[in-house]
Amino acid sequence: MDESPLLAVLAPRLRHFTAVARTEHMTRAADAIGVPQSTLSRGIARLEHDLGVALFVRAGRAVRLTRAGRTLLRHAERAVAELDAAAREIVTDADAVRGRVALGFLHTFGAEAVPRLLREFRRTHPDVRFDLAQGGNDAIIQRLRAGEVDVCVTSPLPSDPALVSAPMYDQELRLVVPVDHPLADRRAGLPLAAAAGAQFVGYRPGFGLRSLTEAWCREAGFVPRMAFEGEDGETLRGLVGAGLGVALLAPSTHVTPGVVELPVTEPRTTRTVGAVWVAERQAGPAVRVFRDFLLRSGPALLAPSAADAPAGSGKPHSGPLRP
The missing domain is CATH 1.10.10.10 (Winged helix-like DNA-binding domain superfamily/Winged helix DNA-binding domain)
Structure with a gap:
């Protein structure tokens, strides 16, 4: 050699x-x-x-x-x-620095988190090109399996042994209600069962947060009545502000008029955000370097900062990788 x-x-x-x-x-x-x-x-x-x-x-x-x-x-x-x-x-x-990375991610990370992540990565690798794919959890995992995506940022993390799931941080989901809703004064927190009689605004089936919302509501003893379904978190938040229902959403870095975010005390409405890739697929140099950067810097760059988001919105995940 x-x-x-x-x-x-x-x-x-x-x-x-x-x-x-x-x-x-x-x-x-x-x-x-x-x-x-x-x-x-x-x-x-x-x-x-x-x-x-x-x-x-x-x-x-x-x-x-x-x-x-x-x-x-x-x-x-x-x-x-x-x-x-x-x-x-x-x-x-x-x-x-001369490679290409196909990155998939949830809609909730599209407005600020992923642009912030890519900006920091390109400070040291300015010539890496990116193909970006947004979608619900099911859709981007499907594109990952098909080879259209090299790595994706998603939640919940799959347990398929053919995929590598690397947890990065835990994100607390809040119950978002209209400011004049009977529950709006429960600022210190409330059990999710308190919202059993409310209409819900939520993501369409196939989105990770939809399946998590249904699972948490079942754990609280009820089935959520979905009055409106959509694909964009800020749109759903606006529907809540218009008085059309309540929603379990990731904390926002923006102030949305007419809504209040309430911590949920029971059950624990927290999702683990992480990176996922195909275990046996050969990755090129650009993908490997970006993947290492994502695991190292992703928790700080993807999670809202303490200055921008409500307390408890994102905590780095310190557990082991989950295959």
């Missing part, structure tokens, strides 16, 4: 030494690593001078290792292999 060009910069003397030790011939070693024989001979001589020992016994252009040379070779081959591997990894990561 050809050595990385960076190896000649990182460890030229070790590279020269191991080439001569392997071939036991100055000319063949010089040809093998593509340097003039005079350069190779001077490099070996300087190495022996600096170490204060002879590494080779010369017989014309043929050479053989001394005892000191054999000792150095054992360690030098490992060092050269490690440096070569590091150089290849660096080159691979550098190639990522």
Whole structure:
């Protein structure tokens, strides 16, 4: 296997030494690593001078290792292999700046969270191109399986062993009610069962928050009556403000006239947001670099900041990856 060009910069003397030790011939070693024989001979001589020992016994252009040379070779081959591997990894990561990433995400992250995430990523990888796909949880997972999406940001996270689900943070969902609703004064929090008699505004079937809303309501002892269904959180919030129902929604960074967000005390209305990708699919350098960035920086960039959102809206997830 050809050595990385960076190896000649990182460890030229070790590279020269191991080439001569392997071939036991100055000319063949010089040809093998593509340097003039005079350069190779001077490099070996300087190495022996600096170490204060002879590494080779010369017989014309043929050479053989001394005892000191054999000792150095054992360690030098490992060092050269490690440096070569590091150089290849660096080159691979550098190639990522010219790649393309297909990113899928929920509608709730489209207005601010994903643009903020991509802006920060492109500070260090300005030439990576993105294909963006928004949709409900079921739709973007389907596109992920079909190979149309490389990685997606979604909730709830799938338990399919064919997919890797990497939790990033937990997001509290609030009961959003009209400001003149009988429940609006319960600012300290209320059980979800208190909204059993209300009409609900919610996402269409196929959206993760729709399935979570139905599950939480069942846990609270009732089936929600959906008066309006939609695909956009801010639109649903506006319908609540118009007095058309109540909704379980992610906290908003914007003030919506006519609504109040109430913490739910029981059950725990919290969803885990994470990154998902196909376990066995080979990812290109750009996708791998973006995926690492997403897991490292996503919790802070996707979750509303403490200054922008109500308290408790997003907490980093510290648990293990869930396959």
